[in-house]
Amino acid sequence: KAGVTQTPRYLIKTRGQQVTLSCSPISGHRSVSWYQQTPGQGLQFLFEYFSETQRNKGNFPGRFSGRQFSNSRSEMNVSTLELGDSALYLCASSLGPGLASYNEQFFGPGTRLTVL
Amino acid sequence: QKEVEQNSGPLSVPEGAIASLNCTYSDRVSQSFFWYRQYSGKSPELIMSIYSNGDKEDGRFTAQLNKASQYVSLLIRDSQPSDSATYLCAVRPPRRSNSGYALNFGKGTSLLVTP
Numbered sequence: 001k002a003g004v005t006q007t008p009r010y011l012i013k014t015r016g017q018q019v020t021l022s023c024s025p026i027s028g029h030r031s032v033s034w035y036q037q038t039p040g041q042g043l044q045f046l047f048e049y050f051s052e053t054q055r056n057k058g059n060f061p062g063r064f065s066g067r068q069f070s071n072s073r074s075e076m077n078v079s080t081l082e083l084g085d086s087a088l089y090l091c092a093s094s095l096g097p098g099l100a101s102y103n104e105q106f107f108g109p110g111t112r113l114t115v116l
Numbered sequence: 117q118k119e120v121e122q123n124s125g126p127l128s129v130p131e132g133a134i135a136s137l138n139c140t141y142s143d144r145v146s147q148s149f150f151w152y153r154q155y156s157g158k159s160p161e162l163i164m165s166i167y168s169n170g171d172k173e174d175g176r177f178t179a180q181l182n183k184a185s186q187y188v189s190l191l192i193r194d195s196q197p198s199d200s201a202t203y204l205c206a207v208r209p210p211r212r213s214n215s216g217y218a219l220n221f222g223k224g225t226s227l228l229v230t231p
Contacts, residue, residue: 033218043160043204043221056218090159094217103208103217104150107159 002027004093004108012114018079021111023091025072031055031096032074033105034066037088046089049074050096078113086115119143120207122222130230135192137225139205142186148208149181149188150219155201164190195229202226 005024013019025032033056034046045058049068066076078085092105119142129135137151148167152160166172166179166188178191188207192199202224208217 031217035221042223043206045218045220048218058218088159092219097217103148104162104165105217105219106162107152110159 004091004106006089006091006108006111008111009109010112010114012116013081014116015081015083017081018077019081019113020075020077021089021091021113023074023076023093023108025074025091025093026106029093029095029106030072031094031103032068032072033092033094034074034076035090035092036060037090037110038086043090046076055097081115083115086113088112119209119220120205120222122203122205122225124223125226126228127225128228128230129195131195131197133195133229135195135199135227135229137190137192137203137205137227139188139190139207139222140186141188141205141207141220143207143209144183144186145210146186146207147210149179150206150208151177151179151188151190152204152206152221153199153201154204154224160204192227195227197229197231200227200229 031050033048037043048056063079068074088110090110091108094103094105151164154160164179166181172179176193180189204224205222206219
């Protein structure tokens with residue numbers, strides 16, 4: 001079974017630009033969560049999607065947004081990039097609520113975003 | 117108070133020894149607990165999940181949960197140099213109305229296994 005895929009793997013952008021990251025979950029998984037990882041803050045939750053609906057959102061500004069499609073693939077968007085947005089953005093795939101008691105999350109390889 | 121706390125390390129153990137990694141959490145009614153391993157430059161890999169008090173063993177790994185003390189640990193027996201990585205503890209807060217399944221992560225403990 002293929003794992004979680006994320007594209008692109010690396011991105012270099014400049015301040016003020018916007019970026020869209022993509023995630024395809026494990027086949028059969030319907031829930032996608034996004035996390036930001038930085039050396040200083042560690043792994044921080046961004047948002048979670050299930051059945052095309054955002055179910056949970058972390059404490060990030062409105063410049064960070066996301067969506068999920070009917071095939072469970074998800075995208076996240078960051079507008080008006082700031083230097084502090086440089087991070088590893090991780091997508092995690094899980095079966096989804098009601099489909100597994102404990103809903104383990106499996107991470108993709110991540111997208112390394114550098115903002116200059 | 118941070119929700120999930122881990123000693124950042126580095127924790128250095130000789131090859132063949134037992135490595136003990138610890139994690140405490142603040143939300144007393146948390147239900148699910150996970151250990152991830154992250155190699156430098158890679159994404160986190162799920163290695164253990166535990167939901168009930170006590171021990172859960174999987175190969176060389178044992179997870180231990182004590183909900184009364186709000187403490188979860190990971191033991192790695194017969195440590196190998198290939199176990200050198202950062203180990204992340206993750207806690208799922210209790211589900212509340214219309215909430216999802218977000219995980220709260222500790223900042224990780226760096227483990228170094230020396231030959």
